Amino acid sequence: MNEADQRIEAIHDEGLESGLAQFDEDRVKKIIKKVIEEEASPRLDAYLSSCVHCGLCSDSCHYYLSRDKDPAYSPAGKVKESLLPLLRGKKITPETLKKAAIISYTHCNLCRRCTMYCPLGVDIAYLISLVRRICYLCGVVPLYIQDTANSHSATFNQMWIKNDEWLDCLYWQEEEAREELPELTIPIEREGADVMYSVIGPEPKFRAQLIYQAAVIMEKAGINWTFPGTRGWDNSDMCMYTGDYEMMGRLKKAHFETAMRLKVDRIVMGECGHAFRSVFDTGNRYLGWKTPPIPVVHAVEFYHEILTQERITIKKKLATPVTFHDPCNIVRGRGLHEMAREVVGICCDTFIEMEPNREHNYCCGAGGGVINCGPPFKNERVLGNRVKAEQLLAAKAKGAEIVVTPCHNCHGGLEDIIHHYGIDMEIKFLSDIIYETMEI
Amino acid sequence: MSHTLYAFMTGIGFQLALMICFCGTVLKLLLFFKRVARKDRAFLTFFSFKYAGRSLLCHLVPFISRTSRIHPEMTTATAIFHGAVLSLPLFYSAHGVLLADSGLPRLPRFPEPLSDILALAALGALLFFLGRRLFLRTVRYISTPGDHLLLFSLIALFASGLWARFQMPGFPEATLIHLMAGNLLIASIPFTRLSHIFYVLLTRGYAGSEFGGVRMAKDW
Numbered sequence: 034m035n036e037a038d039q040r041i042e043a044i045h046d047e048g049l050e051s052g053l054a055q056f057d058e059d060r061v062k063k064i065i066k067k068v069i070e071e072e073a074s075p076r077l078d079a080y081l082s083s084c085v086h087c088g089l090c091s092d093s094c095h096y097y098l099s100r101d102k103d104p105a106y107s108p109a110g111k112v113k114e115s116l117l118p119l120l121r122g123k124k125i126t127p128e129t130l131k132k133a134a135i136i137s138y139t140h141c142n143l144c145r146r147c148t149m150y151c152p153l154g155v156d157i158a159y160l161i162s163l164v165r166r167i168c169y170l171c172g173v174v175p176l177y178i179q180d181t182a183n184s185h186s187a188t189f190n191q192m193w194i195k196n197d198e199w200l201d202c203l204y205w206q207e208e209e210a211r212e213e214l215p216e217l218t219i220p221i222e223r224e225g226a227d228v229m230y231s232v233i234g235p236e237p238k239f240r241a242q243l244i245y246q247a248a249v250i251m252e253k254a255g256i257n258w259t260f261p262g263t264r265g266w267d268n269s270d271m272c273m274y275t276g277d278y279e280m281m282g283r284l285k286k287a288h289f290e291t292a293m294r295l296k297v298d299r300i301v302m303g304e305c306g307h308a309f310r311s312v313f314d315t316g317n318r319y320l321g322w323k324t325p326p327i328p329v330v331h332a333v334e335f336y337h338e339i340l341t342q343e344r345i346t347i348k349k350k351l352a353t354p355v356t357f358h359d360p361c362n363i364v365r366g367r368g369l370h371e372m373a374r375e376v377v378g379i380c381c382d383t384f385i386e387m388e389p390n391r392e393h394n395y396c397c398g399a400g401g402g403v404i405n406c407g408p409p410f411k412n413e414r415v416l417g418n419r420v421k422a423e424q425l426l427a428a429k430a431k432g433a434e435i436v437v438t439p440c441h442n443c444h445g446g447l448e449d450i451i452h453h454y455g456i457d458m459e460i461k462f463l464s465d466i467i468y469e470t471m472e473i
Numbered sequence: 474m475s476h477t478l479y480a481f482m483t484g485i486g487f488q489l490a491l492m493i494c495f496c497g498t499v500l501k502l503l504l505f506f507k508r509v510a511r512k513d514r515a516f517l518t519f520f521s522f523k524y525a526g527r528s529l530l531c532h533l534v535p536f537i538s539r540t541s542r543i544h545p546e547m548t549t550a551t552a553i554f555h556g557a558v559l560s561l562p563l564f565y566s567a568h569g570v571l572l573a574d575s576g577l578p579r580l581p582r583f584p585e586p587l588s589d590i591l592a593l594a595a596l597g598a599l600l601f602f603l604g605r606r607l608f609l610r611t612v613r614y615i616s617t618p619g620d621h622l623l624l625f626s627l628i629a630l631f632a633s634g635l636w637a638r639f640q641m642p643g644f645p646e647a648t649l650i651h652l653m654a655g656n657l658l659i660a661s662i663p664f665t666r667l668s669h670i671f672y673v674l675l676t677r678g679y680a681g682s683e684f685g686g687v688r689m690a691k692d693w
Contacts, residue, residue: 074513075505079676083669086620088605088612089540089547097611104614113615149692150540152532152551153673154680314687318515368689392690393539 037105041135046409048176049134055172056127064170065119073163080155081120084109090157093150095395096140099419106417108147108157111136115164134173137164139410140417143274143401144361149392158401162276169276177407181271184234186280189287190267192234202237203260206244210252213473217252219244222295223259229292230258232303233269233441240441243303246468250336253473254344258301265291268302270311274402278319285316292327299328301335304462306362306440307400314366331363333439336463337372340379347380348472354383355466356425356433358447359394360440368392373463377437380466385433387424395421397438399446415453418446422454429458439463475645482652483571490656497663498671505675521682528681529674531693538693547605550598557595558627561588562655567638589638596631599624623666630654 034042069077091097091107100106105114115133122129143158151157168174174182184193194202200221207219220226230251236243251258260266265287272280292300302309309331317325330338339345357377363369370391377384387394398418403410425436425447436447436458447460509516531537541548562568566582573579583591603624605612629650636647662670669676684692 072512074516075508076513076516076676076679079505079668079672083666083672083676085666085669086612086615086617087547088609088615089544091611092543093540102611104611107611107615109615110611148680149538149684152538152540152677153669154528154532154677154692156676156680323518365684365690366688389539392692 035103035105037100037103038132040413041132044135044409046175046406048174048179049131052134052168052171052173053127053131056130058125061125061130061167061171065125065167068163068167068170069120072166074159076156076159077163080160083153084151084155085153087152090147090151090155093147095142095146095398095420096417099417099421106140108141108151111140112157112160116160119164119167130168130171130173133164134168134175135410137161137168138175138178138274139403139406139413141401142361142396142398142403144396145365146361146393146396149365165274166276166278174275175406175410178271178275178402178405181405182275182277182280185270185272185284189264189284190234191269191271192238192267194234194237194267196263199237199266200262202241203244206241206248210245210248214249214252217248219248220259222262223257224294225296226257226259227298228256228258228301229295229297229299230260230301230303231266231268231288231308233305233308234267235269235441236303243462243464246464247303249468249473250339250345250464250471253471254339256339256344259295259297261291261295263291268300268308268312269305270308270316271402271405273311273315274307274405281311281316282319285312285320288312288316289320289322289326297327299330300325301330302332304332304439304441304464306360306366307402307442310362310366331367331369331439333363333369333373333376333463336376336467340376340467345467346472347467347470349470350379351381351435351466351470352383353381353434354385354432355381355435355437355461356385356387356428357390358387358397358436358438358443359391360438360443361394361396361400363440364394365392373439376463377466380463380470381437383432385428385431387428395424397421397440397443397446398450399442400440404442404445404449411449414446415449418450419454421447422450422456425450425456425458426454429456433458435459435461435466437461437463437466475649478649479652482649482656486652486656487575487659490660493660494662497660498668501663501668502671516679519682519687520679521686524681524685525674525678526681527685528692529677531691532677540693546601550601553591553594554598554602557591557598557631561591561595561634564588565592589635592631592635592638596628596635599628599631603628619665626654626658630658 090109094108096106104110115136118129119133141161145158147157181191184191203219203221210217268288270281270284313329359370398414403414439462444460451458535541535548535552563580564583565588569580569582606616633647633651637644637651661667680692684690
């Protein structure tokens with residue numbers, strides 16, 4: 034048994050185990066047949082038929098690079114160990130399914146970097162998503178991420194936040210912000226506003242200061258904006274990552290319908306990558322929309338817009354040298370890397386690039402729902418992204434003291450890497466540095 | 474016997490191989506688009522000839538994509554092999570004679586030294602691929618018996634072709650091996666990993682369309 038297999042075998046996750054306790058091979062085979070015959074794109078056959086097993090995708094993967102080029106962590110190796118046994122294996126055992134679930138949910142961030150490195154354009158993230166879909170339908174999903182998905186189902190946000198708690202958080206942040214700007218309001222349910230600002234569940238739960246900062250930025254930029262007061266305020270989506278596409282569709286529908294009910298011109302999303310992927314790219318398609326039914330703008334685009342239009346002014350640039358981590362879902366997912374750099378350039382004196390960067394940047398290791406799979410998989414996630422630590426250390430050696438990244442998951446992933454590898458760097462959102470440097 | 478086999482391989486056998494290749498490819502593509510229309514309309518919606526072309530170009534021309542730059546030896550071997558395997562069947566002089574005898578229009582022909590160098594370099598590239606399959610841990614891990622069979626078939630094709638070209642001892646048998654390997658490889662294109670010859674237009678093309686048209690990002 035190789036090292037990767039030993040690590041997989043050592044994993045104990047209640048969600049996986051309880052799902053596997055119900056294991057029925059016939060049922061699993063029926064599910065696989067259904068997914069392949071009714072749901073899977075014919076691209077699946079094209080990918081599997083034409084992959085020439087050249088191994089060129091390997092060097093794109095941070096897990097592979099961080100695990101001393103262990104082939105079990107290469108993108109093609111992960112497909113071999115997760116998808117192929119489900120599709121081509123004569124016998125499917127609980128061990129087969131457990132391995133497929135662990136690899137697909139926790140050894141791949143669906144970052145799409147490997148698609149760029151495969152000369153044939155095989156979309157490994159799509160193949161791994163198919164494995165997740167099968168595992169989800171079999172009820173074999175890591176506990177923590179399934180709990181988050183359950184929260185989405187019950188509350189339409191990912192943090193089990195009740196609606197009165199959401200409103201309470203907004204009132205609380207409004208009161209806090211009025212200490213600084215007495216005229217400031219956090220508008221709720223303002224029909225006909227230009228902008229509906231949507232955030233992810235962790236903002237009211239853990240990072241309420243981001244709501245405060247957003248309100249200050251909106252106020253000073255003179256934006257006619259609103260938060261929704263009902264469900265639909267949370268743009269996040271772990272169901273997209275568990276493979277629960279039905280619930281993903283409901284979440285996005287609620288989000289879009291809330292914006293339509295409020296008659297806003299556009300949705301501005303907070304600094305989150307996966308939510309943007311869901312709203313801009315995946316969830317809308319599930320609902321049959323080629324593009325979202327209402328224009329959707331990520332915070333990076335929005336900040337770029339208000340800074341370049343001089344709707345807010347920067348009082349004094351940040352003197353501390355900063356570097357920038359490109360979040361996969363808004364860089365490989367939307368090409369916002371140059372705008373983000375311009376925003377950083379407007380707010381900071383010294384900018385230091387990490388290498389590689391832009392579309393070629395390494396994932397933080399948290400994306401694709403991997404961080405949401407919780408403590409049983411944290412070790413793998415952090416050790417599986419040593420290359421990111423090396424990137425950060427190289428930037429640190431050039432003088433960078435702050436990592437700016439406009440994505441919640443990236444913050445979580447980078448925090449763990451920074452702590453584990455003992456890198457003395459601070460992590461900030463773009464709104465942190467804008468708020469810190471703007472004229473108030 | 475060998476004359477009969479030669480006549481078969483250069484006549485009906487060759488035509489059969491082409492027919493299987495052509496019909497198999499058409500069938501595969503028809504099935505692909507039929508299933509796309511039923512299950513993945515997004516493919517048709519998002520496919521963009523502009524971005525597909527851009528992506529294909531950036532991945533086909535050596536040393537543009539980052540992946541080709543970080544593996545210069547693989548890029549060189551791949552470029553040489555593909556250059557040879559796509560051009561020699563049409564432009565090598567002996568092939569030209571056979572094609573002309575089949576009633577096809579006369580095609581330009583490479584000078585003999587160029588064909589020889591190309592074939593030798595391609596054989597070298599194939600041995601390089603074999604070395605990767607056997608000795609590179611990552612490539613060995615994902616290699617299947619089918620991959621080895623395909624590679625050995627290609628090595629047999631080029632080695633026997635060179636053997637016949639230089640008329641080394643036993644070259645009539647080498648010629649037959651060359652013809653057989655060539656016909657089998659042509660016929661197997663739609664049903665093996667060689668299908669990347671046509672699927673690449675769809676897979677790389679679609680990746681390029683998504684990256685360029687939807688995600689506004691480069692994919693090379």
